[in-house]
Amino acid sequence: MLFWPILAIGGLLGGTALHVQFPQARWVVWLFVLALLAVAVLRVVTPWGWHALALCAVLVGGWYLSLAPRxxxxxxxxxxxxxSADIDGPIVTLHDVRDFRWHDRDNGEARWRDMVVNLDQLQSADMITSVWSNPKIAHLLVSFGFADGQRVVFSVEIRREKGEFFSNIGGFFRQFELALIAATEEDIVKLRTNHRVEDVRLYPLRLTPEQLRPLFLAYLELGNHLARTPEFYNTVTANCTTVVWQLVRVLKPDLPLHRGLLLSGLLPDWLYQLGVLDGEDGLDTLRESARITDRARAAPEGADFSAVIRAR
Structure with a gap:
């Protein structure tokens, strides 16, 4: 009886992987379905069912494991x-910092620039969450602030191709590569508050300068790694929240797993319990005061965006 559950589960996984990887060639999926039917027939009428199933598993599994990020x-x-970044003592030169000026949610003036920051002037970090639908699911960004007024936001994202859209299912089956974007708040935060009109919240993190530096450097290490060696995004194991969790373990190696790693909208609750969020009046008050979307949308043209979203 073990044969049939294995055939069903393997067929579901293999069929989904083929569906994701060959969106314009559905005949590949139908060919796989016919192969599964042939395996089932062989199981019923011959002693070769297990052999046929193993052959299918080797062929499909070998193809899947051969997929490489690019x-x-x-x-x-x-x-x-x-x-990517060059590090010379406390001086860091960030390459390819995004500074788009968005006209709407999908179109903007493309601007990329280098940014030079001094690690000795690193003085703050804020966690930014952005919810577009389900309040339990949020995109996570971390913004670092320097004494000279510069700010850089890091965002772990799927690396979409032109015309491609995010899919949770596709994220399980090697559809997307993983990207680390560094951007200005005027770009990456304003896109979410003013054009996508998402529920964006900003939470100051309670970190010392001694904690901020290794966290910032961990992001730089990730960026340099991905710029050299591409990796696949994964909906569970390599997404915007789990990657940040891995980076934060630089500060606390025994940091436990938590459901907030999957339900990222719950992450502020967890961090508040750990004493990482900077708030003295309770979590509900903190969550409400963290809202910045209305504040950002009400700001006059030309206002200092970073100052506006932090005004209390």
Whole structure:
């Protein structure tokens, strides 16, 4: 009886992987379905069912494991570059920092620039969450502030190709590469508050300068790694929340797993319990005061965006 559950589960996984990887060639999926039917018939009428199933598993599994992440796809413009950095003592030169000026949620003036920051002036970090539908699911960004007024936001994202859309299912089956974007708040936060009109919240993090530096450097290490060696995004194991959790373990190696890693909208609750969020009046008050979307949308043209979203 073990044969049939294995055939069903393997067929579901293999069929979904083929569906994701061959969106314009559905005949590949139908060919796989016919192969499964042939395996089932062989199981019923011959002693070769297990052999046929093993052959299918080897062929499909071998194909799937041969899929490799790439750097040379026709990327969406806002994901065409991954941040990298040169580090010379306390001086860091960030390459390919995104500074788009968005006209609407999908179109903007493409601007990429270098940014030079001094680690000795690193003085703050804020966690930014952005919810577009389900309040339990949020995109996570981290913004670092320097004494000279510069700010840089890091965002772990899927690296979409032109015309491609995010899919949770596709994220399980190697549809997307992983990207680390460094951007200005005027770009990456304003896109979410003013054009996508998402529920965006900003939470100051309670970190010392001694904690801020290794966290910032961990992001730089990730960016340099992904710029050299592409990796696949995964909906569970390599997404915007789990990657940040891995980076934060630089500060606390024994940091436990938590459901907030999957239900990222619950992450502020967890961090508040750990004493990482800077709030003295309770979590409900903190969550309400963290809202910045209305504040950002009400700001006059030309206002200092970073100052506006932090005004209390």
């Amino acid at each position: 750097q040379d796809r026709d990327w969406a413009p806002e994901l065409s570059r991954i941040v």
